[in-house]
Amino acid sequence: xxxxxxxxxxxxxxxxxxxxxxxxxxxxxxxxxxxxxxxxxxxxxxxxxxxxxxxxxxxxxxxxxxxxxxxxxxxxxxxxxxxxxxxxxxxxxxxxxxxxxxxxxxxxxxxxxxxxxxxxxxxxxxxxxxxxxxxxxxxxxxxxxxxxxxxxxxxxxxxxxxxxxxxxxxxxxxxxxxxxxxxxxxxxxxxxxxxxxxxxxxxxxxxxxxxxxxxxxxxxxxxxxxxxxxxxxxxxxxxxxxxxxxxxxxxxxxxxxxxxxxxxxxxxxxxxxxxxxxxxxxxxxxxxxxxxxxxxxxxxxxxxxxxxxxxxxxxxxxxxxxxxxxxxxxxxxxxxxxxx
Amino acid sequence: xxxxxxxxxxxxxxxxxxxxxxxxxxxxxxxxxxxxxxxxxxxxxxxxxxxxxxxxxxxxxxxxxxxxxxxxxxxxxxxxxxxxxxxxxxxxx
Numbered sequence: 001x002x003x004x005x006x007x008x009x010x011x012x013x014x015x016x017x018x019x020x021x022x023x024x025x026x027x028x029x030x031x032x033x034x035x036x037x038x039x040x041x042x043x044x045x046x047x048x049x050x051x052x053x054x055x056x057x058x059x060x061x062x063x064x065x066x067x068x069x070x071x072x073x074x075x076x077x078x079x080x081x082x083x084x085x086x087x088x089x090x091x092x093x094x095x096x097x098x099x100x101x102x103x104x105x106x107x108x109x110x111x112x113x114x115x116x117x118x119x120x121x122x123x124x125x126x127x128x129x130x131x132x133x134x135x136x137x138x139x140x141x142x143x144x145x146x147x148x149x150x151x152x153x154x155x156x157x158x159x160x161x162x163x164x165x166x167x168x169x170x171x172x173x174x175x176x177x178x179x180x181x182x183x184x185x186x187x188x189x190x191x192x193x194x195x196x197x198x199x200x201x202x203x204x205x206x207x208x209x210x211x212x213x214x215x216x217x218x219x220x221x222x223x224x225x226x227x228x229x230x231x232x233x234x235x236x237x238x239x240x241x242x243x244x245x246x247x248x249x250x251x252x253x254x255x256x257x258x259x260x261x262x263x264x265x266x267x268x269x270x271x272x273x274x275x276x277x278x279x280x281x282x283x284x285x286x287x288x289x290x291x292x293x294x295x296x297x298x299x300x301x302x303x304x305x306x307x308x309x310x311x312x313x314x315x316x317x318x319x320x321x322x323x324x325x326x327x328x329x330x331x332x333x334x335x336x337x338x339x340x
Numbered sequence: 341x342x343x344x345x346x347x348x349x350x351x352x353x354x355x356x357x358x359x360x361x362x363x364x365x366x367x368x369x370x371x372x373x374x375x376x377x378x379x380x381x382x383x384x385x386x387x388x389x390x391x392x393x394x395x396x397x398x399x400x401x402x403x404x405x406x407x408x409x410x411x412x413x414x415x416x417x418x419x420x421x422x423x424x425x426x427x428x429x430x431x432x433x
Contacts, residue, residue, distance in 0.1 A: 061393060068399075069392050069408060188389035233388050234381075269392065272409045282409065 033157025
């Protein structure tokens, strides 16, 4: 059974919703949502932000601001790969999937863009067929924009917790094309790049265990139509701080217990100022991918996880926090705490 | 957070105030004088993104690099408070 929800584009005006999740949130379940394996594909092709001034209609001062304060340098693109190619490239690196395809019951694509191809094309279904996963329940979540990747992890965990098969797995994919000016530019804030990730999720793994998930959906911050943009900007950091504190508290931890923060790569100055607000050392926020990648939509969290692993920044037992903000038709602030 | 006044280079702060005043007038399209006690958000309509543009132009005009890592925008509400912060948290370019 395959199902696709791409055309859904809900409006969340004047709705404030809070979601809290943790490892034992399914009644009667002993499951522990875990990331068994993560693979990330980031294109080798990168463009200096100065070269994007013309296509993105940026003024000279906007470019200098992006470089000086936002910390942007180069943005990754892959002009030769389609969305399906990007997702496939990420899944190709997921060696833990090989030979276990039959155990994958769910494939969830978390992405920011509600519509990415004309009907009836469906890159996600194409990738599932190519990977031998056509038997899996397959759907896409976009409702939380760039926070949809974390939502997909939470959903995967919930579905697996309720699945009768103890060894069931879920594949969470992120990735998208920055295919229009609107998709490439968050004015005054960030520039989007291209990349993809594939993450194998289990309900009883021991690798990277999900300890908590806090999410705040703020329908009143409707940046897509320019309403409340100023209020959104003003309350951005305090709203993100609130879900960070909630996720850390729900995990039974204090902020000092967090070894590393894996941020969304919106820009550097936002995280510098957020760290001052929550009194957390900015050196423990992995920001090195901001100048190297740009903002890779939902993929930032996974790309930063991979970088943290490559740099040896996480040791067994370390608790780390992933935090992100999705902005579009309403805003979502989300944070997860994991134990490595 | 503003640095104690004793550590402030008064001459540098004056140059910062002059640069801020000139840049702000242009950014918010204002002909009237800008005074140090003006609230930048409420009275001048400076958003956080416009605030960054202000910092960049002040850096370039005064020839300094501002230590933005230590800047708490919520505590720097007036033109004078920001000028004091910049004079106390910057180094020559």
